[in-house]
Amino acid sequence: MRYNTHYEDRKKTIGHHINLGIFVLLCIVNLTPFVWGLITSLKTEREVLQYPPKFLFFTPSLEHYITIFENNFFHSVLVTLGYSACAIVIGVTFGLMAAYAMKRYNFFGKKALFFAILCGIPLSIGSAAMVIPNYVYFSTVGLIDRWYTLVIINMAYHMPMCTWIIMSGIEGIPIEIEESMALDGASKPYIIFRMIPSLCSPSIASAALFIFIGTWNEYVSASVIVNSNAYRPIQVSIYNYLGFFGREWGPLTAAATAAVLPSLIIFAILGKYLISGLTQGAVKG
């Protein structure tokens, strides 16, 4: 008996070591680009191209960050935050309304809308193919290079997913609660815009997070839909730096690090909502 437990203990420790090993490997594979980018961005210009590269004991400097901030980087950050904020507020509101309608009403065209939402989830993943259609259409209706066009596009790309997530959130709310609220004199707008969101706040958070990450990372359509500096979001700025700085990896990695940090922090804090949203989309079938 005693031998047995001893053996089991050893088996457990070995298993534990293997687990830790795979975890470390996964961290290395997934995080190396970002960590290496961060290290490079903090080096001086001379040390960036030094060979063999220094990993830890280099002279830290913020010169590359200063360079990119002199090149309108901060403006792009603000612009992108603005786009995200608009897209989140309006997008989540529209998604909430549509989700509520889908779950609580029967109406003409419900099936069509359901089908559009269901198709829209995979379709918006492949939205890069929409860049030419969108460009052609928006230039015909004259919406190229307006501040609101990117908000509209980002909202629309994430509308199916957003509606879907909120729909499964509303599914978990018993209709009796709503009925008793209505008996107590709550108006319909109050129920939809105040009560439902507070009862399914994880779904709302998850939908908002999807819109934020999508808008923050959106590059393809942003690169053609706006062309003036003032409306340029962050990913397009980084791509332009690639042409502007050429082989100067210092400013490039600085821009990349500065752009990825906010989304990484938000993801680390709110990651569980994103995971639950991602898996809600698919695995019920």
Added chain:
Amino acid sequence: MKQKRNIIGNLLSLPAFMLILFVMILPVGYAIYYSLLDCDYMKITGFVGLENYKEFFASDLMMQTLFRTFVLSFCSLIISLLIGLLLALWIHGSKGPFAFALQIVGLIPWVTSMVVAALLWQWILQTDTGLLNYLISRIGLDKIVILNDKRNAFIALTIVMAWRCVGYAMVQILAGLKSIPRDYEEAAEVDGCGKFQVFRYIRMPLLKTPLLLSAIIITLSNFNNLTVPQVLTNGGPGNATRVLSLAMYQEGFQFYRFGFSSTIACIMFVINLLLVISYVKAVKYEV
């Protein structure tokens, strides 16, 4: 319970519907129209019918591009599904914060911007100053030319695209695994199934739907991926990594041939539509 039709439902869902219509449905109609035109520099010079499509299917360059895109999507799909499945099966055993941390780390490539990821990979894969070649030379091997060599550039692109999707596959498959009732596996174990048999006869059949769904999503994402090829290699060297989405973008915004570019967009859209239909079939949802 069959409810009566109510106009409030229409009103509430109108904005969402309008957005989807305006950004995702109407533009496709426009692209179909433009693909039938001869249109350079946004000036329509004539109606050419199916000429653009004929040009596409007659051009060796385009056929190679199409083939290359399929190979790229397929290879990176297999890599990411396989690694994702192994990781998911492995995490499924462990519990608590550890499993959660793994999912978070695994998903990082999927949630970070593709521009940034491709840019940083380009920095790592540089021939003379890159981290990878430094490590290779440290273990005593010769430096390899990566992004300037046709074959290696293609392999690098495949791996970077697979790298991006592993975490997504893992999270989806893990969710699928969690939805398998524990009783099934226990019953099989009581009946004397080994670990592999439990996997082969219990989990695998029940994982079919999540596997299929994540395969479709990853294929869609890879097939339409424009950012990673554009930032990592921009189609080069030569045409070695020029994928269909990149060809579409370049025809449109470098050569200003919007007619032909719309044709490529329509062809991509048809392929996407096939994938979307299989997705909808696989989800098996009812209203």
